[in-house]
Amino acid sequence: MGNYLLRRLIVAVPSLLGISLILFVLLALAPGDPFGELASNPNIPPEVREALRVKFGMDDPIMVRYVRWLVAMIHGDWGFSFASRVNVDTLILQRIPATLYVVGTAQLLALIVAIPVGVLAARRPYSIFDQIANTFAFIGFSLPTFFTGLLLILIFSVNLGWLPFVYRADIQATGWMWWWENFKQAVMPVTVLGLYQAASYTRYVRSAVLDVIKLDYVTTARSKGLDESKVIVKHVVRNALIPVVTLVALQMPTVFGGAIVTEQIFRIPGIGSLLISAILANDTPVIMAVTFVFACLVVLFNLIADILYGWLDPRISFR
């Protein structure tokens, strides 16, 4: 098992290198650079600007700059944010907890909703419950998160005033109040993101359960005299989750993409909104680092999916 993990991690390295190279080249080719502002600032003489460019190696070939970035990053030097005037790693470490908190809770919510709803819907296909669940799932993934997000803000923050519409990382309260405030400000983003994901997960779970429930071994389980609930939980759901795990893992890039939008709407100080402001400010080191962190997160979740997969299905061996 440990061996298997190690091998998967080693396999992940080349793909991460590839991703980082592509990102780097794309960013280098993109118009605009962090010195744009310096260039238009009349107070800075051209010689100083030129000296800075040389100092930061801005005019070297792309490959040289990439290798320099890579070596620095491996040594823990993630670069310097020109816009915020702090080290990039400090910036990311500040921002990442909010993202993980919101995205993680939303995924949890999505699964907690999708698994029972999907299973119940598949238990009685085309029943009233199934049709209602299907309708909601359809509505759920047809409505973009920016729409539902703004709608919720309008209702619960603006009209009712129950929930804050700006997410704050620096809540002043202590003890229980801190938890309560944190909960309140996370409710809307987690709901929006979670239910959006739940909509597609419900369909995955439903179709996976429908596939499994007609298999011979489920009839075997019934012929043993097990209660229907036991048959479903032990002999259907576990097997049905195997393909669902794969689909959820494949959704991870979309999930983080959705998180960027959600963070923007709810002003969550996470790495998604950091990415947007960095792009607006042409803050290349930050853009590079944040996109790379997203890539790492996707790889990490795929790894978790692999482990889950092997745990659920003994036919996959870790050898």
Next chain:
Amino acid sequence: MDARVAPLLEIKGLKTYFNTDEGQVQAVDGVDISIGSGETLCVVGESGSGKTVTAMSVLKLIAMPPGRIAGGQILWRGRDLVPLGSSEMNKIRASEIAIVFQEPMTSLNPVYTVGDQIAEVIRLHQGLSKKAAMDRAAEMLALVQIPNPKARVNDYPHHFSGGMRQRVMIAMALSCNPKLLIADEPTTALDVTIQAQILDLLLDMKERLGMSIMLITHAMGVVAEVAQRVVVMYAGRVAEEAPVDRLFANPRHPYTQGLIRSIPRIDLAAVKKSRLESIPGSVPKLVNPPEGCRFASRCRFAIPDCRIAQPPLREIEPGHKVACIRAEETLL
């Protein structure tokens, strides 16, 4: 079957229908079958004749919907199973009536060890501890002659071959000492050499545990070898029923006669190239089936009267029943 003792299982006028897009499939339409204690009954008939649906109806394992038991009684030791709720049925399943299916490759859950799957049913019905149930599972594997049972309980189904998986299924089915084992084509999916071993195992188990067996098959050779009594099914109905010797010596339903003639004869095959005679035509559709005898379209004895009403299952000699109005005239 001895008429003086009440049968263990008595299926009376069973009707199992399925609602489909094309209409109502009358898969089983008025079937009577009974099995005595310690008896080996074979149910034969070509594909689609309703053998599996009958077996699944007994344990009420038919998917409802689309299926439903539309009529009849299933008397298990005198008690009708048809109106029973699922919790009552669950007490009978596996502990009194067990079933083995045709497909050993897909009948075991791939994500649990075979020991877990056998122990599950033992714990459920006999309330043993996990450890004791696991030991009992190993004993059962030993009983069905799986080598090295103590270690193999921890293996997953994909570590076993088809024949070995069927042994596991049999071990599982027998682990709670059922009084009746329904085996639905237990050897059809296996290699020929393995088939004989599994049949021997079933008969051996029957002797040791003193249960009854309802063996479903479409191989007449198997019937001749293992059955005491035979029920021939055709298109959801019983065509003929007789003790095995009598059925082979004096088959009276034209369909049974066709089945017996279609057995490949090794002695004759050497002389004549192919003596394998198949029955022309195919099973009628069970959605709005024809009135009268369902075999009429393929029967060489058919007369207009055959198409008027369903021929009743008549006892023409003690223990020999035929559903054919011309049973007395169909001598070969």
